Amino acid sequence: MRSTHLPLVVTILTFLAAFVLCSGQYPAMMSTRVVANLLTDNAFLGIVAVGMTFVILSGGIDLSVGSVIAFTGVFLAVILRDTSIHPLAAFALVLAMTIAFGAAMGAIIHYLDMPAFIVTLAGMFLARGLAYVLSTDSVPITHEFYDVLQSLYWKAPGGGRFRLTGMVMLATFIIGMVVAHRTRFGQNVYALGGGAQTARLMGVPLASTTIGIYALSGGLAGLAGIVFSLYTSAGYSLATVGVELDAIAAVVIGGTLLSGGSGFVAGTFFGILIMGLIQTYIVFDGTLSSWWTKIVIGGLLFAFILLQKGLTWATTARRKPLIDFAAP
């Protein structure tokens, strides 16, 4: 095993241990229902988290994804309500728009040399603002094609429904893994995260890589928006507020360093599952008040970070005796 794989292994072990523990307490959790729910309910989050993984690997951040999901949903709902365009064409259109939106943010980040945090924060305001302008109402989507897509599921013994959207998420993760680890673009992403100036001197095309990364993130946010619109059959401009933070948390729990350059797409998958598990556990428990819910989520987040930190320390402290400062 390569030393760099350690955080990934830690994440996977943490998930498995937590799952076993939870099932011990609530046997109903060991059902196909819960497993299927984990996939379906987190599908949109998983898809944006793949994009977020790329962004964070490159040392950036994308705060706009939650708003882009909402915008995508509203746009689809409105266009399917007001025109007779086929949903597939609408999907293509909206994906093109979100990719362009992401690419534009990437271009601003690169050419104007501005921090990603701020550019994507402005993007977050803009995307949600545009969603409001399209419609403040929640708009149902009633196209029959949506019913067709929603009826595509496999009902496992035990009642779990493995839906199309869950499969889309799995596919996104697999493609994301291949792109990250087996393509030149992926290697450039890691290079950028290792140090933009060094990467530049080594001949990494900064402009196209940066733009590509944010276009990818934007595109995946668009895809997540489509999945979300399938999930709720509606578009709503207030939806998915704060999803960017969930995605970032999932990526970090998955073992990717926010400072960039180190991490795995697969880790994010387990990060998503861990977050989903936390929520499922809280619902199964069912006794937490509104405020304790928040405190417990924060506490568990902290516990996971600490666990990861501890394991990483325990294993690397011996390897690198020199002072090592975590860059924020």
Next chain:
Amino acid sequence: MTHGLQATLRRVAPQLMILAAVLLLNVIVFPDFFRIEFQNGRLFGNLVDVFNRGAPTALLCIGMTLVIATRGIDLSVGAVMAIAGATAASLVADGSGWVTALLGALAVGVLCGLWNGVLVAVLRIQPIVATLVLMVAGRGIAQLITEGTILTFVNPGLIHLGAGTVLGVPTPILIWIGLGALITLGVRRTALGMLVEAIGINESSSRLAGINSRVLLICVYLVTGFCAALAGVIVAADIKGADANNAGLWLELDAILAVVIGGNSLLGGRFSIVASLIGALIIQSVNSVILLSGLPPEFNLVIKALIIIAILVIQSPTVKHALYILRASAESAGVDTPAASASAPLAKSTETAR
């Protein structure tokens, strides 16, 4: 200290110009914008509102500037506001005086800062994640204190902090200007400012040069917690109640935005609190334009986004560099320009040290 004043003025000149532009926008949508009256024992006017309503963001961005100077970020300030407000409210509800309530709230804020600081400086968790924990849990803690209700109070002393006036000037204005001045002097008249910048630029070097970076980092988060707590008390006092769920909601983003509009780099290092405070005023002026314009609320975010994008683009290193080149060529090439004032535009064309 006229030299220092001049340097500060030079540093904040772009921010002042942007502020002037946004205020002008206000005047365009509402010609009476600058009218200030003395009414009902207090200054009354839109400009006063900008200063008054900007108080929470301004207070937050004092601490946030320092945290960002150390290469950190604090996402929890909004939640800390809620906790502090709830603490103050519950203390007066239990019969304490306003001084106790204020001190209690500030102590809780400092405690939150300590928590963040320890996570960042001792456990070495990346600041954005470390403070995310309190951002998520903090609102829960605040609600735990208020038990989910809006805890209203009638204590005049506490209310005075948010809604009162001193010689006609709303108290929050005095508080943020006072604290801003105090902390600016505190870091610039001592060595603290330089040391904070040093650990933000290169912590390893700074530590080896003998700076107690760990303690300094914790202190910076303490200050941020303090500022957030003060903002929380003001916000609660303003509405005579602690609203755990909504107090300071998403205000951390405004504070970060203010710091960046103030021309401070998110990568740490050189900072200017005064510039951040002007940044906070700029954001509040943008909000004021939106309110005064009378457009339907669904346009609020788009307008805000567009104005902010415009401001950020004007301030971006590339555009600054282009402007610098333009100016330099206008002044005819080859003129010796002092390296320090030109250092910012250089960032683009040169290999930076990280």
Next chain:
Amino acid sequence: MSEDTRPVLSATGISKFFPGAIALDSVDLTLYPGEVHALLGENGAGKSTLIKCLTGAYRRDAGSIQLDGEEISPTSTQESQVHGIGTVYQEVNLLPNLSVAENLFLGRQPLRFGFVSQRRMQREARRILGGYGLRIHPAEPLSTFSVAVQQVVAIARAVELSGKVLILDEPTASLDRDEVEMLFKVIRQLKERGLAIVFITHFLDQVFEICDRATVLRNGRVVGTRELAHSSQTDVVHLMLGRQLESRVQDRAPQTAGKTLLEFKGIGRKGMLEPFDLAIREGEVVGLAGLLGSGRTETANLIFGAVPADQGEAWLRDQKIALTSPRDAIRHRFGLCPEDRKTDGIVGDLSVRENIILALQARQGWFRPLNKAKVNELAEAYVKALDIRLASLDMPIRFLSGGNQQKALLARWLATNPDFLILDEPTRGIDVGAHAEIIALIEGLREKGMALLVASSELEELVAYSTRVVVLRDRRQVCELHGEDISTRNIVAAIAQGHLEEVA
């Protein structure tokens, strides 16, 4: 190499302006196939800047570049790579988070069905690095290897990339003799193949060993190009400095040191450094010699408390002291000039002035700022004393050339007026003129009664100023040389065999 062959690369009239400084002023450089061309000059002469302009890392302000007779104008390093120009920039510029193999192949990974083939990449990497005598696992992240290994990887990468021109900016600064030999072997092979090679270094011996011609820069201008076969070292030095280097005949450092200042007993740290004893007297320079990775830097860091020891004790003037952090050490008037100035030394965006007073200010405390006038006076004095070349004290230190940064760091510690100064590779990357100055400075400090511990890879230099030399091997002290025993030959032998007895 003959004059009638056509040049591979010729640059004419290259200029580069920085605010307050003209880094390059109409520089010409011509490279012929099959030649090794030295680029020489003092610190801050503009060597690195010229390289960056040639390879598109900087945008040049004037001038033209011709490659094989065709005009080129690279706007990115990627472009120059495509043109067949491979470059090792000053300071290792590789990505620590990527594996060795990924670093070697970044941008030109072997593909299989359009996907990067990790397996082939590692096989190739193993083969290439084997050619440099390096047998390491190429899938491990680069950061797990020492600076020397990283430097070799950087060179290997540049060599692979260079179809026509190979540029090496101070590649040997952190290499050992053996590795330098290996590098020279590779350079000779490339020369055979007709590549043009630019070699930048401050080691004149190496220049005369491997180079055919030399172009000398001074203050951003070419002051001459010489056939090295027909020139002498003094010639070249004269050309570089614009004056003669007064060669002071060095007296042997006297053995009459003062009282014992410091005593370390059984100090060490598991997995890092074997416990050792060391006593240092006032007015004494203790040299630390050893190969790369032998533990010199570790010794320095341990004594300074940068990495606290987990065993043993330290005594200062017969009082037991705790050394758990650099702050402890500084309080006891220690100073450490670190090896890696970029990551552990300079605070890049602070001004030169602030960098110079940083340690002094940190010791004074947060609330007692140094008086502005005193700061200026201090900074100006050191800039003058150490001949630091800068446009203004207000400029960020990262804009200084490497050698000048090193001097500013020295100034930082001298300003604290330490009793005990640890210097880790104080002359790395420093030009011949400054080199002599720093040696003189060390002598001067010793004469004033300061105790010094100097780790260096340059044995001649160690011999010149040390009153005592401690030799390290495999993170353990193996022997100590005194007085007449201190000689390059003896040190080399001690390093090789580990015992002085066997040497003598």
Next chain:
Amino acid sequence: ADLTIGFSQIGSESGWRAAETTVTKQEAEKRGIDLKFADAQQKQENQIKAIRSFIAQDVDAILLAPVVATGWDEVLEEAKDAEIPVLLLDRTVDASEDLYLTAVTSDLVHEGEVAGKWLVEEMAGKPCNVVELQGTTGSSPAIDRKKGFEQGIAGHDNLKIIRSQTGDFTRSQGKVVMESFLKAEGGANICALYAHNDDMAVGAIQAIKEAGLKPGQDIKIVSIDSVPDIHLAMAAGEANATIELTPNMAGPALDALEAYLSSGTTPPKWIQTESRLYTLKDDNQAVYEAKKGLGY
């Protein structure tokens, strides 16, 4: 038999919401029901997750206070497949009626209309400039209460809405926005305020007072929800009317559920709660005392 019921609540974004949670828990306890509570932090996706988890736990029924009307078909279908009745609280959903047992809600549009009609009556033909504090942009109470109010004052040209801006349902935004209204229009030009909830009205009252005007007299104030603090303000004559939105949605819902489970009586699809109008004529102090323990 002991029932286990899952309750998916939106969150605790307002005092009213907290009261609804408290009352629901009280009602469940009264009936000996084991209530599984899930707070969705204002996110629909969390509510869907919660419902799915309830289904996985095989609860006997599900109470859902939907954050938004759309997007429930799929998950309600799953509940139906699992034969778990779903009861909606305080808002209906855009889904086929056979997917839920019943919805206990008030009529949001009606509430707005009551407020509008009250103002029409109060002004009795006198010209009046109204400013409106909207709820969170895009939320259905904001949309419906705006629509209802406009319906209520339709045809009365003496009433004119001159400014309308969102106050995010919060006290502090209510105050901020009211301040800007007062400046932009001049306090004397505003004759009435309509706020989509009481919290914003409470904030606005403070702004009016700070501007040197008398809330309730110089500017009439009508708002919705009937939270304790607005009754306190009304008792002091600083607000004029509020329309009650009862936090006790669970009581009728659980009654209907118990009837359905024991005797199979199918309840009506919509159980409408009363939208009672409180004015200065009521004993507001008493209402305040009665309500303040409910966790508002």
